[in-house]
Amino acid sequence: MRKVCPNFDLPDGLDTVLEVPIPEEMFASNKNSHRSWQNMKSWMNFKTNSERSPVSMTALFGRRSTEIQLLLGVIGAPLIPLPIKHDHDYSISKNIKDHPTEASMAKYIVKQYIAAVGGEKALNSIDSMYAMGKVKMAASEFSAGEGSMNNKIVKVRNLRNGGGEVGGFVLWQKRPDLWCLELVVSGCKMSAGSDGKVAWRQTPWHHSHASRGPPRPLRRFLQGLDPRSTANLFSNSACVGEKTINDEDCFILKLEAEPSTLKARSSSNVEIIGHTIWGYFSQRTGLLVQLEDSYLIRIKAPGNDSIFWETTMESWIQDYKTIDGINIAHAGKTWVSLFRFGENSESHSRTRMEEVWTIEEVDFNIKGLSTDCFLPPGDLKKEEEGYGIVSSNATLAFKLRNDSTWVHASKIVAIDVDECDESSDDEQL
Numbered sequence: 001m002r003k004v005c006p007n008f009d010l011p012d013g014l015d016t017v018l019e020v021p022i023p024e025e026m027f028a029s030n031k032n033s034h035r036s037w038q039n040m041k042s043w044m045n046f047k048t049n050s051e052r053s054p055v056s057m058t059a060l061f062g063r064r065s066t067e068i069q070l071l072l073g074v075i076g077a078p079l080i081p082l083p084i085k086h087d088h089d090y091s092i093s094k095n096i097k098d099h100p101t102e103a104s105m106a107k108y109i110v111k112q113y114i115a116a117v118g119g120e121k122a123l124n125s126i127d128s129m130y131a132m133g134k135v136k137m138a139a140s141e142f143s144a145g146e147g148s149m150n151n152k153i154v155k156v157r158n159l160r161n162g163g164g165e166v167g168g169f170v171l172w173q174k175r176p177d178l179w180c181l182e183l184v185v186s187g188c189k190m191s192a193g194s195d196g197k198v199a200w201r202q203t204p205w206h207h208s209h210a211s212r213g214p215p216r217p218l219r220r221f222l223q224g225l226d227p228r229s230t231a232n233l234f235s236n237s238a239c240v241g242e243k244t245i246n247d248e249d250c251f252i253l254k255l256e257a258e259p260s261t262l263k264a265r266s267s268s269n270v271e272i273i274g275h276t277i278w279g280y281f282s283q284r285t286g287l288l289v290q291l292e293d294s295y296l297i298r299i300k301a302p303g304n305d306s307i308f309w310e311t312t313m314e315s316w317i318q319d320y321k322t323i324d325g326i327n328i329a330h331a332g333k334t335w336v337s338l339f340r341f342g343e344n345s346e347s348h349s350r351t352r353m354e355e356v357w358t359i360e361e362v363d364f365n366i367k368g369l370s371t372d373c374f375l376p377p378g379d380l381k382k383e384e385e386g387y388g389i390v391s392s393n394a395t396l397a398f399k400l401r402n403d404s405t406w407v408h409a410s411k412i413v414a415i416d417v418d419e420c421d422e423s424s425d426d427e428q429l
Helices: 029-049 057-076 102-117 120-124 227-234 259-265
Strands: 001-006 014-022 129-144 152-155 163-172 178-185 190-193 199-203 204-210 238-245 248-256 270-282 288-300 306-323 326-341 349-364 396-397 405-409
Touching: 014 163, 014 178, 029 204, 057 163, 057 178, 057 199, 057 326, 057 349, 102 120, 102 204, 102 227, 102 238, 102 248, 120 163, 120 227, 129 178, 199 326, 204 238, 227 270, 227 326, 238 270, 259 270, 288 396, 306 349
Parallel strands: none
Antiparallel strands: 001 014, 129 152, 129 163, 129 349, 163 178, 178 190, 190 199, 199 204, 238 248, 248 270, 270 288, 288 306, 306 326, 326 349, 396 405
């Protein structure tokens, strides 16, 4: 990971210190890496002249702009479905009748997890943390007209074959619920954070805005970076069975968002029907090896019709290493499936995306990290209605292998149920 780059304003000047470290792949000589580095240079040049010439996603990325927008919107900074309380009692009741069997089993599994990641004493000693890593993400597949005779599937990219957008990120966190993320992918930067009162995000294509409902933690922290929040989250879960993940026998803990939380996140034209999260904990090591969550939203259309979006995210959590006595995951992979239905089968669609990530640096109890570091942007705007729908002028276009036409998927997905936008009628595929 590189932390400095050439000074584009003064070629003979000192190197510029990057806000977010950039992976070495962006400096390599292959075609995709060269393109990403050129985007990075363009983004930095645009940034220095932003007052005179605002950044244009289309100008920077061309046809790839909507794909990058989709990737960052969906995988970049998703939130956990419900707030996490930080005052849980992890003790297991001596009388098992005090709790349902499934809840008692879940408490025991969480207790084992706490021991596996370093113990309560080590976790309680952490006041703040910092993590730096790199990502590679891609929209891997798009299919239209599911269930019909004209079903068309387009394989877009595959990370195994060297495709995808490369980037780096920096995470900061301070107890109890302050956090900040800065992520740069192929030269496009997004930020997100929480000051304990409101969660927000900021992107080049959208003004700074706050999420609806109570502030919630970033999903990336639950992918092996924040064991204490993981334990707090699943302390009120239920054990619903067992499953083998990568030859590892696991217990499955399930947690559903409460109706009050779903209602607070809904709006007049978008209803969040449900949001469920599952944690898969190894029976051998006690560690979290997979995190999965799924949510379903209903978008009210003109008349009596409704459009439904189902988003499912599944993350493998791997490569645990001990940092200052605490087990932290240093690698993983996330798959996302986005399914649109509710009308005739011809207009159904499914989009698949994937991301691989690695952690390069982790540190705890950061000196000088004050609450001022987590203040929201000055132009923060509280959203009122709508949820993360890609606007009608932002279409994903994929070239069909055996067709000379383009498949346009307007409003391909609810990017994030916390990112609001004005909605209009969906275009037909």
